[in-house]
Amino acid sequence: MTHYLRRVLCVLLxxxxxxxASEPSRFAAALRETTVGDNAAQAFxxxxxxxxxxxxxxxxxxxxxxxLHAYVAQVTHPAAAPAPRPGTWESFKRSLxxxxxxxxxxxxxxxxxxxxxxxxxxxxxxxxWQGALNHGLIPRWETGAARTPFFTIMMRDMQPVAPxxxxxxxxxxxVRLMLALRLANTSTRPLPVFRPxxxxxxxxxxxxxxxxxxxxxxxxANAVTMVQPGAASEPLACEAQPAPTYWREQLPxxxxxxxxxxxxxxxxxxxxxNARRVYHLELALRDLAPQDETWGRRRLIAQQEPARQWAxxxxxLEPPVSSHWAAGPHKGWKSSxxxxxxxxxxxxxxxxxxxxxxxxxxxxxxxxxxxxxxLLAGLGMTALAAASLGRGGTGYAHPLYTGIGIWSVYFGPxxxxxxxxxxxxxxxxxxxxxxxxxxxxGWRKTLDLGSANSxxxxxxxVAHCAWLWALARICLAPLDRWIGLVLxxxxxxxxxxxxxxxxxxxMLGMGLTTVGLALLILI
Numbered sequence: 001m002t003h004y005l006r007r008v009l010c011v012l013l014x015x016x017x018x019x020x021a022s023e024p025s026r027f028a029a030a031l032r033e034t035t036v037g038d039n040a041a042q043a044f045x046x047x048x049x050x051x052x053x054x055x056x057x058x059x060x061x062x063x064x065x066x067x068l069h070a071y072v073a074q075v076t077h078p079a080a081a082p083a084p085r086p087g088t089w090e091s092f093k094r095s096l097x098x099x100x101x102x103x104x105x106x107x108x109x110x111x112x113x114x115x116x117x118x119x120x121x122x123x124x125x126x127x128x129w130q131g132a133l134n135h136g137l138i139p140r141w142e143t144g145a146a147r148t149p150f151f152t153i154m155m156r157d158m159q160p161v162a163p164x165x166x167x168x169x170x171x172x173x174x175v176r177l178m179l180a181l182r183l184a185n186t187s188t189r190p191l192p193v194f195r196p197x198x199x200x201x202x203x204x205x206x207x208x209x210x211x212x213x214x215x216x217x218x219x220x221a222n223a224v225t226m227v228q229p230g231a232a233s234e235p236l237a238c239e240a241q242p243a244p245t246y247w248r249e250q251l252p253x254x255x256x257x258x259x260x261x262x263x264x265x266x267x268x269x270x271x272x273x274n275a276r277r278v279y280h281l282e283l284a285l286r287d288l289a290p291q292d293e294t295w296g297r298r299r300l301i302a303q304q305e306p307a308r309q310w311a312x313x314x315x316x317l318e319p320p321v322s323s324h325w326a327a328g329p330h331k332g333w334k335s336s337x338x339x340x341x342x343x344x345x346x347x348x349x350x351x352x353x354x355x356x357x358x359x360x361x362x363x364x365x366x367x368x369x370x371x372x373x374x375l376l377a378g379l380g381m382t383a384l385a386a387a388s389l390g391r392g393g394t395g396y397a398h399p400l401y402t403g404i405g406i407w408s409v410y411f412g413p414x415x416x417x418x419x420x421x422x423x424x425x426x427x428x429x430x431x432x433x434x435x436x437x438x439x440x441x442g443w444r445k446t447l448d449l450g451s452a453n454s455x456x457x458x459x460x461x462v463a464h465c466a467w468l469w470a471l472a473r474i475c476l477a478p479l480d481r482w483i484g485l486v487l488x489x490x491x492x493x494x495x496x497x498x499x500x501x502x503x504x505x506x507m508l509g510m511g512l513t514t515v516g517l518a519l520l521i522l523i
Contacts, residue, residue: 027302028053030310030320032108037316040070044285045292062114075132126272136187142180149180151237162252179238185227193233194224197268201254205238224284295319340475350417378415431456446490452501
């Protein structure tokens with residue numbers, strides 16, 4: 001007996017070293033294994049996720065570069081129509097283990113490509129970015145009949161010259177020109193708009209939003225607006241420096257012929273002027289992803305519970321998922337000590353109620369009175385604890401809700417434990433043994449599959465193992481899985497010995513009970 005117990009204790013003493021020194025969270029690794037998908041605009045939120053996961057700055061910048069290059073390519077060269085779905089036989093051949101599968105475009109692959117890309121602030125990419133916006137955005141001139149521009153309230157001398165064009169004379173025989181327009185998105189991707197310049201016939205206009213001035217924060221003032229496909233931006237007011245008067249007559253013709261490539265207004269965006277502007281563009285693109293909130297929530301879980309094991313989602317841009325069989329995280333020795341204190345207090349309380357009830361039964365107290373007294377004691381302790389914890393609270397802090405919570409997680413399980421102890425000791429008394437003897441026999445016969453055992457020996461050892469596993473589960477995470485594995489072998493052998501000693505009727509009853517419990521759990 002002492003020989004086997006010594007071995008078990010040595011294994012349990014070594015478990016903290018293995019479990020608490022486990023590998024760090026695989027959330028960052030699962031992030032890199034995530035499939036990016038074919039929408040660079042929606043995938044851009046991964047840049048922020050990579051940064052929040054503590055990735056090196058070079059990798060974050062590489063992913064940003066790759067996604068921006070892919071985004072420009074998708075705006076200027078829309079994706080072709082999807083290939084037809086393969087037939088049944090073709091799908092079956094592709095599902096075979098030895099069939100060559102198409103390589104997935106993961107975050108790690110995108111980062112590797114991004115390291116070879118040119119910087120987004122370089123002149124070539126800025127030119128490509130400008131070309132993409134000019135490819136997808138076209139001006140829609142605002143007419144006075146549809147909407148009077150707001151800037152005319154401040155500039156009362158402005159007069160409409162043509163749809164979308166306003167003018168006013170200035171000193172020196174020159175003219176002040178204003179454009180009123182919206183930018184319509186004709187592409188298949190959302191496009192950013194942030195106060196671009198417009199060059200029309202060689203005349204440059206600086207644009208701003210046509211709305212009342214507000215006391216905006218720096219973030220609000222620099223926010224980028226994403227225009228969805230088929231939609232148009234907010235009204236823009238574009239002003240040129242005082243120009244010669246002949247522009248007053250020439251501009252309407254140029255605006256009317258803006259469909260021609262030679263006369264089309266040229267947009268000059270400011271998204272790539274500097275790193276700060278790229279940051280505001282990143283925020284606008286990030287907000288397009290509907291998955292961002294779920295990713296953020298799971299990232300916080302990974303940061304708070306680093307012992308979890310994570311795997312990437314099955315579909316593109318799905319957030320990592322935690323394995324169902326992952327070990328629970330270690331919450332610190334202070335938290336474990338507090339949980340151990342509460343667990344041992346509940347154990348002592350259950351043993352005290354059981355001992356008191358057993359003593360009353362021995363002196364002749366009726367079972368109904370003992371059961372009612374035990375239940376009233378549990379209810380009384382619940383009421384006292386709820387009154388002390390929920391005094392004066394409202395809502396879910398009300399004593400009623402506090403009492404329900406305390407009953408469900410503390411005093412209710414205590415009373416169930418008392419009931420189980422009474423049932424266990426009835427078996428033990430009927431067979432003339434003790435609970436300690438059942439525990440000793442269970443450990444001593446860990447490797448014994450040939451002998452038989454009684455109901456008291458089986459249920460006494462099962463209760464002992466259940467208490468040990470509950471102790472580990474509540475107080476010693478992430479050791480609970482390891483301790484469960486240690487307890488699995490003696491539980492399996494004692495179950496085999498119990499099956500060998502059961503009659504056919506008992507085996508049928510146990511089978512029906514097992515099926516009922518399984519159906520209850522599944523349903």
